Amino acid sequence: MTPTRTSKLERGRSALGPALELVHTGRAPTRAALTAELGVTRATAGAVAAELESLGLITVDSRPGAASGTQGRPSHRLAVNPRGPVVLAAQVHADGFRAALVGLGGRIVATAPGCGTVAADPAQILGEVVEAGAGLLESSGRRCVGAGLAVPSAVAEPEGTAINPLHLAWEVGAPVRDIFTRALAEARIGGRAGETTASGCAANDINLAALAEHRHGAGRGAEHLLVVGTGHRGVGGALVLDGRLHTGSSGLALEVGHLTVDPGGRPCHCGSRGCLDVETDPLAFVEAAGREPGPEVSLLERSQELISTEYGSDPAVRTAVETLIDRLGLGLAGLVNILNPDRIILGGLHRTLLETDGERLRAVIADSSLWGRSGSVPVLPSSLAHNSLVGAAELAWQPVLDDPLGALNG
Ligand SMILES: [Zn+2]
Known part of the structure; x- marks a missing residue:
């Protein structure tokens, strides 16, 4: 024809x-x-x-x-286009929230943080983060074509519910995507052509971080990319296989936080003891360094500040760094044995630990893993600022990437 x-x-x-x-x-x-x-x-x-x-x-x-x-x-x-449309990206974490406008190319155009305790009702913080985003949109004057949300919980699909928000007071199964979408409607945040207001999408923060690093950051070109990180509380992991997130049969794959790295260690909320989740997160670090976890600042920022200012002068801080590196290395070695990744990217406090004494961390991984010894997996720091937010933006951009004409002009 x-x-x-x-x-x-x-x-x-x-x-x-x-x-x-x-x-x-x-x-x-x-x-x-x-x-x-x-x-x-x-x-x-x-x-x-x-x-x-x-x-x-x-x-x-x-x-x-x-x-x-x-x-x-x-x-x-x-x-x-540096003046083109943007999406609203939102992240909720144990210490508060962050809103951002993100353009194509994973470029953060504007961002606004909010610090504080997250209330038991998700509608409260989701309302606050959307309001902060609305403020950013108003001052930027840019067209908004979608909205994405990153949460510290696995998100069940297609329901859009947070099924293990362990470090937040949210109820298990909270319908976060619907609540986010309602907040977007109340704030009159624009969406794609044909939508009165943006329909929200939501996913796990570390999965989104991995997606962002794979598309725009240190994970570009990796085929079996393992991402592990700790932002505020707990430890998350994600695997990107041939460009796609591996989420398991029901979205729960790569719950790496519950690998045991110290059998006599502290009790974990999962019922076990000495899990990566409670032995290598910012709270574990602050306590290992003999400091009181003050309520007023983010534990991640406090940990990073302790390392940057007192690693060289305070033996307690140095020992805490070594202790956490040894535990993290054991956990990563187990993952290397099972998953045989071609690259590992570390985020949050784990990235800081890698940058502080990468040699020690690589040695622990190599000493405790079969494939680590023979092949030495590259272990790299994450390279994007706010990669969970950039990943949330990827979710929101996806309909535009699938059909640019339909999403913008209808
Ligand atoms: Zn556990």
Whole structure:
């Protein structure tokens, strides 16, 4: 059959999403790269880039320039539009919340933190974080096309409920996605074409951090990426396999926090003792350093400040760092034996521990793991600021990446 004009247009439209994703993840910095990655003609790639530009999503350099680090003919440079639409990203953690506006490319445009105890009713903090986001949107004047939420709990799908919010007073099974969506409606936060207000999406914070690191950060190009981190309380883990999050049969995979790293250690809320969750989080660090966990500041910030100011001068801080590194290393060694990752990324306090004495941590992992000894898995610090927020933004951007024209123009 001869291709009709309509089918050509349809083909062009179906290339918009993949093209936007290539620019979004930095894999198509030029029109020539876009042409090669999409496997289309130069004319089609040019038309697709022009359409994304007319939607306000990307910019196309009007004059071709030499692409840095490449040989061959000059090509038009493509970039995320620095004044394009944004999404509202929200994160709730044991010490409060953070709201942010995030553009394409994982770029944080504006952010606002809130510190305090999280009330038992999720509607309260979700209302506060959305209000903070509404304030950011108002002062930025940018169009909002969606909203995503990161929570310190596994989130069951398709219900959107928080099923183990262990470090928050929330009820088990709290319908966080629906509550978030209601807060967005009350604050009149805009969404995609055809929506009166944005419909929210929600997921586990460490899963989102892993997704963000894989698309925009230290995890780019990894095929079996293991991410472990501790932000405020407890320890989370995530695995990205061939670009997709491995979430298990019901969203509960990679609950790494309950690996035993000290059989005689402190009791854990799971019923066991000496779990990674309670032996390597900021509270464990502050206590190991002999300090009182003050209520007024974030435990993560307090731990990081202790390490940056007193690691060299206070033996108690140095010993606490070594103790936590040894326990973390044991936990990671167990994961290396089971999962055989090709890269490990550490976030939050674990990242600080790696940066403080990476040699010790790598030695503990290698000494206690089969694959660690033979292959030495690269262990890297996370490279994105606020990676859970950037990951929450990825959730919100997904419908736009799937169908840019439909999401923006209807
Ligand atoms: Zn436990």
